[in-house]
Amino acid sequence: MRMLMSSLVLVVLATIAGLGWSISEFAALQNQDTATANVNSRIAALKLVGSTLAISFDSETGLSDSFIRNWNKHNTEQLSLVSSAEFGLPRSLQLQFDTGAPLLLESNEGISLHYRLPNTGKILNISTNLLTPPEVMFTLNELYTIIFYVGVVMILLLWISPLIRQLVNLSKVTEAFGMGELGQRIKVSKTSYISSIEIQFNRMADCIQELLDDNKLLSSAVSHDLKTPIARLRFGIEALEETQNEQLRVKYFQRINRDLDTMEDLVVTLLSYAHLEQANIQPDLQPIELNSWLRDIVKHCVHPERQIDFIGFTKPVVIYTDPKYLSMQVNNLLSNAVRFSRSRIFLMVIVDEAGLWVHVEDDGKGIDDEEAMQVIKPFVRGQHSRGNAGHGMGLAIVNRIGQWMGSPLCIGHSTILGGARVSLHFKSFTEKSD
Known part of the structure; x- marks a missing residue:
């Protein structure tokens, strides 16, 4: 019984907690993936534009200044040209940049793209306010989710607790009944979840107690009622062995027959009563x-x-x-x-x-x-x-x-x-x- 109740509570709690966590994580992952995908798509577009502009600015320097001014007026992503000497980089990044590959840097202000123009000796910079979505450890939505599932758990525990008490009571009563306390009964409540089981247990206990009481009465009464005719039979048989008078022998035989009839009537009565069990009665209404x-x-x-x-x-x-x-x-x-x-x-x-x-x-x-x-x-x-x-x-x-x-x-x-x-x-x- 203890294992049943423990497993019931653990399964309910584990199911609610596991399902709630899974749903919350899936929703957060979906939101994060959407934001990340948006940033990545814009960066990819900027890379394509930057590669095109780097080739154009490196070959035609006269148009670059006017194009940059016009671009910066109409776009949030800002373009700029600086000399290679002004663009200082750590050695590891400088080696990567010298290969001609574009350089992507990220700071607190946003993500920036940098392209090397080898013919002019300048660097094309594209500055953006885009940021990679941070991995938030704890949000307000998660707090609300936790509060919601804690409330659900509390409600379920309030529902389960009466069932646990009823199962514990049923276990105690059945154990006491099995130990010989035949007067044990379960007090059935109208709101009990297992009222049908409790009623059936009480009926079973009543039938068992009634059967045991009947057996005690039958055993004591039968032994008492059989002693008299048995004693008479013994006396009658002894009298038959001792007498030679034919009239007395007939008289003793009649008494023995009456005693046998009495015993037979008692046995028939006992069998009739024993047959009257609920399992044996099949009424033909x-x-x-x-x-x-x-x-x-x-x-x-x-x-x-x-x-x-x-x-x-x-x-x-x-x-x-x-x-x-x-x-x-x-x-x-x-x-x-x-x-x-x-x-x-x-x-x-x-x-x-x-x-x-x-x-x-x-x-x-x-x-x-x-x-x-x-x-x-x-x-x-x-x-x-x-x-x-x-x-x-x-x-x-x-x-x-x-x-x-x-x-x-x-x-x-x-x-x-x-x-x-x-x-x-x-x-x-x-x-x-x-």
Whole structure:
């Protein structure tokens, strides 16, 4: 992570600085080349004129003075004729000049051209105010360029700094989570550049923690619930080995079969719960008219000692869900109601401002408020269900399906029957006209 952030900052800074410097140097080079080319072209023209004038003045001396006066009146480049004795040069330049080649000298006043006239013993001088463009080390344009790119760098750093902080925070949280601190979560900001990654990390962390919690509950609960039937099996087998009475052997065989049925039921329940993972659920969503669908469920749920009444909504209502998983939810709720009720059970469909509700109410002892969030966990049973059959998995299965299917479980009190009211909530539905 540190290497990523360092490389990100270095690449941005190097790109801006390198590109800015390259553009500035190219522009300066273009300007300098233009000025130099202008000076060189004028010097070349003057050399051509000077060569022609030197030949003319060296052969015809009478016209030189008038031509020079007239030239100097109309041109900035000034002509003059001086004797060779007045034109002093260093020895190295004098040797070059004696060969007949023109001499170009440059001073603070400008560039001058000098031509030797061998027949007359004079020197033709062409003085100009032209100067070779100096190599400026630092200009005002370069200062403005530096200020501009420093401003760009500062703006980019202001943009990158929140990203760096978010990446550092993500790195710290993932490291702590990997070290076993499963409660670590990232606080997601609306302005975060990586909010989608942070949200996905939090979801992943929730799934991992939930999976580990389920494994702990399952391992502890399974070991506890299996001890009793295993012990009974051991006692039953020992009793079978010791008795010769046929009636007692039949009785012991029946007890062993019941214990095996209990163990098999526990294993099936565990497998059903373990299958209810988000990755395993592939819902087949279908439109279901809820009133008629629940009425069919009640017809097949017949109990000789319990009266199950269905109270549908006044209008047909359609929901989009998977009938298989919805059936698992409703059947588990009805099974719990049959187990804990005294005589009556209501299955109702209610529509209000919050959405559509499927209520299962009974006239049993109910579920205490402090136990409502505990009984939805695997193998956790309320204090009023200690003496009843079951493994404490019914509501856990309903809650697990509701998390993935969008039909969350709600637990409350029945105002009609006085017992528990366990509900499924559906936010989206469609009412049909009769």
